[in-house]
Amino acid sequence: MDSEWVNTSLGLNVIPFHPASDDQAPVKKQQELEGDYAKVFEGHASVKQEAAASHVLTEELNRISLENKKLTEMLTALCENYTNLQSHVKELMTTKQQSSDQNDLATNFNKKRKPDSEDYSNMIGLTSPGTNTETSSISDEEYPCKRPKENMNLKISRVHVRTEASDTRLIVKDGYQWRKYGQKVTRDNPSPRAYYKCSFAPSCPVKKKVQKSAENPCLLVATYEGEHNHMHPETRAEVTLIGSISPNQQLSPLSPSMAKRTSPVPTFSCDKNNNLSPREIEGAPPAFQQFLVQQMASSLTKDPNFASALAAAISGRFSDHSWMGNW
DNA sequence: CGCCTTTGACCCGCGC
DNA sequence: GCGCGGGTCAAAGGCG
Numbered sequence: 001m002d003s004e005w006v007n008t009s010l011g012l013n014v015i016p017f018h019p020a021s022d023d024q025a026p027v028k029k030q031q032e033l034e035g036d037y038a039k040v041f042e043g044h045a046s047v048k049q050e051a052a053a054s055h056v057l058t059e060e061l062n063r064i065s066l067e068n069k070k071l072t073e074m075l076t077a078l079c080e081n082y083t084n085l086q087s088h089v090k091e092l093m094t095t096k097q098q099s100s101d102q103n104d105l106a107t108n109f110n111k112k113r114k115p116d117s118e119d120y121s122n123m124i125g126l127t128s129p130g131t132n133t134e135t136s137s138i139s140d141e142e143y144p145c146k147r148p149k150e151n152m153n154l155k156i157s158r159v160h161v162r163t164e165a166s167d168t169r170l171i172v173k174d175g176y177q178w179r180k181y182g183q184k185v186t187r188d189n190p191s192p193r194a195y196y197k198c199s200f201a202p203s204c205p206v207k208k209k210v211q212k213s214a215e216n217p218c219l220l221v222a223t224y225e226g227e228h229n230h231m232h233p234e235t236r237a238e239v240t241l242i243g244s245i246s247p248n249q250q251l252s253p254l255s256p257s258m259a260k261r262t263s264p265v266p267t268f269s270c271d272k273n274n275n276l277s278p279r280e281i282e283g284a285p286p287a288f289q290q291f292l293v294q295q296m297a298s299s300l301t302k303d304p305n306f307a308s309a310l311a312a313a314i315s316g317r318f319s320d321h322s323w324m325g326n327w
Numbered sequence: 328c329g330c331c332t333t334t335g336a337c338c339c340g341c342g343c
Numbered sequence: 344g345c346g347c348g349g350g351t352c353a354a355a356g357g358c359g
Contacts, residue, residue: 180332182351195350199330209350330358337352343345 155227160213161220170194170210172222178208189214201230 161172170183170192179199185192191212198204206226213219 179330181353183333184349184351187348193349328359332357333355335352335354338350340347340349342347 155225157224159222159224161222162218163212163220164218170212170220172208172210172220174222176200176206176228186211191217198228201228204229 159172159174176198177200178196180194180196182195183192184195189211191214193209193211196208196210198206198208206224206228208225209223211221213221
């Protein structure tokens with residue numbers, strides 16, 4: 001996101017009683033006040049002086065309220081901008097998927113046995129801190145599908161993660177929680193393939209296969225099948241945190257890890273993991289939905305990892321040679 | 328104690 | 344029908 005878009009030099013004036021440009025003014029004011037209070041204690045304060053002090057406090061309060069209002073407006077603008085950007089990206093993705101689906105239909109029509117229901121148009125490129133991830137192009141020889149009857153509506157995506165050749169762990173960190181349920185040595189690859197299920201939500205149908213590339217042992221290939229029926233764990237942490245805060249409270253920019261450490265008491269129904277299902281969010285009042293969206297947007301825009309991941313994903317799209325043709 | 332990994336057994340689809 | 348190979352299950356053990 002454009003760092004110049006938001007002017008952070010707000011000149012927040014949290015220290016009261018120094019409105020003048022004179023550096024000595026706060027000290028003078030302080031001395032005056034101390035003097036005033038002394039007089040009050042001595043029983044010599046006049047009603048006029050009290051009124052003046054009260055007037056100064058009121059002005060200060062008004063000024064802080066104004067600044068608060070400005071900040072709120074800026075935050076709203078930021079969220080709007082983010083929402084617009086998000087919808088634009090979604091629009092572009094939809095356009096690309098439609099054209100890709102049409103291509104798939106055309107190319108698969110004459111195939112005797114198409115490679116699964118694999119929807120390669122949903123290939124994603126994950127970038128997580130500490131890992132080097134690339135988007136992939138899938139060839140039909142690789143990962144031929146053996147069970148086409150199931151999975152007809154499965155969304156399949158694949159990511160390539162750079163790793164060390166000596167690293168035998170088949171682990172791809174993507175933020176989700178996975179439970180390994182099997183490992184198999186396949187015929188076409190000396191490296192074993194690991195099978196994972198998403199264990200973050202018990203009903204989540206997403207599976208993941210991780211195997212080293214046969215051609216390049218430095219490359220881990222992670223194949224994702226299905227769609228998560230829950231939010232991303234880190235996003236969920238934010239929402240859970242938000243759920244514990246009344247709307248008129250000021251939110252502090254807590255990190256997800258901090259949010260997880262807190263023990264929120266959601267004011268709406270959650271499952272045993274304090275998850276908010278998409279249906280529950282949908283059923284919430286519009287104002288609350290908007291509040292959730294705004295808070296999610298603000299938390300995401302505050303997250304440097306999200307910004308870098310978004311930048312990497314976008315730059316990855318631009319650098320991809322096939323990108324221009326497929327959009 | 329709960330969660331996760333390991334690993335052998337089993338299931339199922341496909342080709343011959 | 345049989346064998347092969349990929350995918351899944353589930354018991355056992357490790358770990359925090």
